[in-house]
Amino acid sequence: MGCGGVYSSGDVSIAAVGPAYYGIPCGTPLRVCGAAGCIVARRTDSCPGCAGNWIDLSEAGIVAVCGQLGRCSVSVEVLR
Secondary structure (H helix, E strand, C coil): CCCCCCCCCCCCEEEEECHCCCCCCCEEEEEEEEEEEEEEEEEEEEECCCCCCEEEHHHHHHHHHHCCCCCCEEEEEEEH
């Protein structure tokens, strides 16, 4: 991962950010909310394959926020 650390599909605290969020420093906590709930993740990487304001979560993070694996609409709040 670009900010250090090791990827784990079961770690809900992992978030890679799309280009719209590249200015957010590594390690910054983000509240990510979707239809199934909210998690607090940290920016751990960039996602060059993501469009604009997309957020790429671990599999566990996706299930926690979306309710199942796949894409869903989310809101993102930068926590300072």
